[in-house]
Amino acid sequence: xxxxxxxxxxxxxxxxxxxxxxxxxxxxxxGLSREVSYKLKxxxxxxxxxxxxxxxxxxxxxxxxxPDHDVLGExxxxxxxxxxxxxxxxxxxxxYSFRHRIPLFGTLLALNxxxxxxxxxxDLPALDRTYVAASGLGSRCNGRDxxxxxxxxxxxxxxxxxxTGERKQFVKAEKSTEFDNLxxxxxxxxTYCDCFGHAMAIEGCVGAMVDYNIHIWDVAATxxxxxxxxxxxxxVRVDATGSVADARYDVVFGKPKVVDWALRVLGAETNI
Amino acid sequence: xxxxxxxxxxxxxxxxxxxxxxxxxxxxxxGLSREVSYKLKxxxxxxxxxxxxxxxxxxxxxxxxxPDHDVLGExxxxxxxxxxxxxxxxxxxxxYSFRHRIPLFGTLLALNxxxxxxxxxxDLPALDRTYVAASGLGSRCNGRDxxxxxxxxxxxxxxxxxxTGERKQFVKAEKSTEFDNLxxxxxxxxTYCDCFGHAMAIEGCVGAMVDYNIHIWDVAATxxxxxxxxxxxxxVRVDATGSVADARYDVVFGKPKVVDWALRVLGAETNI
Numbered sequence: 041x042x043x044x045x046x047x048x049x050x051x052x053x054x055x056x057x058x059x060x061x062x063x064x065x066x067x068x069x070x071g072l073s074r075e076v077s078y079k080l081k082x083x084x085x086x087x088x089x090x091x092x093x094x095x096x097x098x099x100x101x102x103x104x105x106x107p108d109h110d111v112l113g114e115x116x117x118x119x120x121x122x123x124x125x126x127x128x129x130x131x132x133x134x135x136y137s138f139r140h141r142i143p144l145f146g147t148l149l150a151l152n153x154x155x156x157x158x159x160x161x162x163d164l165p166a167l168d169r170t171y172v173a174a175s176g177l178g179s180r181c182n183g184r185d186x187x188x189x190x191x192x193x194x195x196x197x198x199x200x201x202x203x204t205g206e207r208k209q210f211v212k213a214e215k216s217t218e219f220d221n222l223x224x225x226x227x228x229x230x231t232y233c234d235c236f237g238h239a240m241a242i243e244g245c246v247g248a249m250v251d252y253n254i255h256i257w258d259v260a261a262t263x264x265x266x267x268x269x270x271x272x273x274x275x276v277r278v279d280a281t282g283s284v285a286d287a288r289y290d291v292v293f294g295k296p297k298v299v300d301w302a303l304r305v306l307g308a309e310t311n312i
Numbered sequence: 313x314x315x316x317x318x319x320x321x322x323x324x325x326x327x328x329x330x331x332x333x334x335x336x337x338x339x340x341x342x343g344l345s346r347e348v349s350y351k352l353k354x355x356x357x358x359x360x361x362x363x364x365x366x367x368x369x370x371x372x373x374x375x376x377x378x379p380d381h382d383v384l385g386e387x388x389x390x391x392x393x394x395x396x397x398x399x400x401x402x403x404x405x406x407x408y409s410f411r412h413r414i415p416l417f418g419t420l421l422a423l424n425x426x427x428x429x430x431x432x433x434x435d436l437p438a439l440d441r442t443y444v445a446a447s448g449l450g451s452r453c454n455g456r457d458x459x460x461x462x463x464x465x466x467x468x469x470x471x472x473x474x475x476t477g478e479r480k481q482f483v484k485a486e487k488s489t490e491f492d493n494l495x496x497x498x499x500x501x502x503t504y505c506d507c508f509g510h511a512m513a514i515e516g517c518v519g520a521m522v523d524y525n526i527h528i529w530d531v532a533a534t535x536x537x538x539x540x541x542x543x544x545x546x547x548v549r550v551d552a553t554g555s556v557a558d559a560r561y562d563v564v565f566g567k568p569k570v571v572d573w574a575l576r577v578l579g580a581e582t583n584i
Contacts, residue, residue, distance in 0.1 A: 136500065140473055142517045143439065167415065167439070201412055208499040220492070227480040228408065230503040245414045 094131035134234035144236035150260030160261030200247030203237035248294030366403035406506035416508035422532030432533030472519025475509035520566030
């Protein structure tokens with residue numbers, strides 16, 4: 041895939057993505073110290089004025105930098121729809137955490153080429169951590185190179201922490217039994233929802249993350265970040281019967297041996 | 313209870329506790345950037361050289377400042393055992409997180425007078441947050457006054473996040489059914505283990521925390537911190553058949569209406 045883009049191009053995409061997300065961080069930080077207005081969306085999740093302002097800023101910057109690329113965000117529709125390059129934005133991943141001032145939310149930005157991400161940024165403003173990757177160029181956190189170390193044997197899985205999203209995500213995916221099995225199968229399954237769990241898997245702080253019923257803007261940055269640290273990223277299910285914004289993904293990612301263990305516990309057979 | 317201590321005394325205890333914990337933070341921060349040695353304890357949990365060094369520092373400082381007071385820590389026995397004043401130390405609460413570089417661990421220090429805490433400090437080094445309280449003197453985080461706002465009605469509980477420890481804590485307390493019921497009863501139950509969950513409840517970021525089968529050094533600081541923000545702290549069960557270091561507590565704390573809701577879901581009838 042990387043052969044279709046020069047290293048210089050990827051480097052440019054990556055640098056611009058990081059620059060834009062870092063600029064957006066100031067909107068989020070100032071939102072933490074004031075009352076934000078929020079409303080309930082049709083899907084039962086919340087949107088705040090901060091989500092809208094961050095997405096607006098990122099869209100504006102991308103349209104100037106890459107006028108031929110498409111853009112899709114959690115809070116707004118896809119532009120034109122003809123380019124092979126699609127920027128995918130989650131302005132505040134973990135809006136529920138953000139609204140409650142739980143400091144485990146972040147901003148996600150990815151560049152997809154056709155169906156796979158080639159650039160990914162996860163920014164955790166309250167933790168002051170920015171994770172950046174591009175295909176073939178590695179993953180870094182605050183400038184530090186990241187590399188996952190797989191377990192020497194699957195027996196060591198019991199010493200790992202396993203991250204998941206909330207149980208209600210699995211209920212929506214009609215997989216509550218799988219969630220309950222996972223919870224019972226391991227002593228340290230923790231609901232580290234949203235991009236915090238993703239970041240912990242990318243760093244290897246948790247062995248794997250199991251995240252179900254999520255959108256393209258939740259998975260895109262993580263896919264390339266995990267691949268570039270030498271991790272395994274498995275799409276267990278993709279429900280893409282509607283538009284790209286409506287698609288739902290069930291994914292498992294992290295250290296290869298922990299991912300394999302989790303897939304077995306989940307009874308997940310498909311690998312798309 | 314506060315009548316037995318002058319405000320000046322409490323102020324002095326509180327200031328010294330905060331000073332000592334802040335000094336200990338440097339040991340933890342330096343431990344994050346090197347390989348720490350760890351061993352498995354008899355109870356299946358881990359202890360690192362950082363836990364031991366932090367407890368050693370805190371004990372030394374307390375013995376100089378308050379030579380007549382007793383001291384008990386997670387990693388060492390109770391001194392003398394004759395004073396009504398007992399300092400309780402958890403040098404690294406969330407050692408498992410610390411070992412995995414998950415930034416949600418902390419240092420806990422409390423002063424108990426007879427069976428109740430009158431001073432409490434929770435320090436989260438990786439989040440740069442220090443929570444400090446003393447009876448009648450309020451709770452603060454990094455110098456900011458904290459005050460919980462209870463819900464206007466129990467119906468609003470569904471908009472809150474509910475924090476718990478890991479499922480295995482409930483298994484050890486023979487309360488796995490209660491854990492499973494809690495998980496199923498609410499859309500946003502999250503395993504924010506250890507002092508991170510406690511801190512989130514003290515700030516009101518989560519509506520309540522349900523934490524089972526924990527030790528005196530896990531609960532002591534939180535008890536006074538929650539009371540001083542106007543929250544409710546309920547000991548659902550205290551198993552104190554052995555020594556104070558062996559005692560186990562099941563506790564629920566946070567916004568009063570959320571605590572009442574959680575107690576009902578848990579089927580918890582006792583309030584000690």
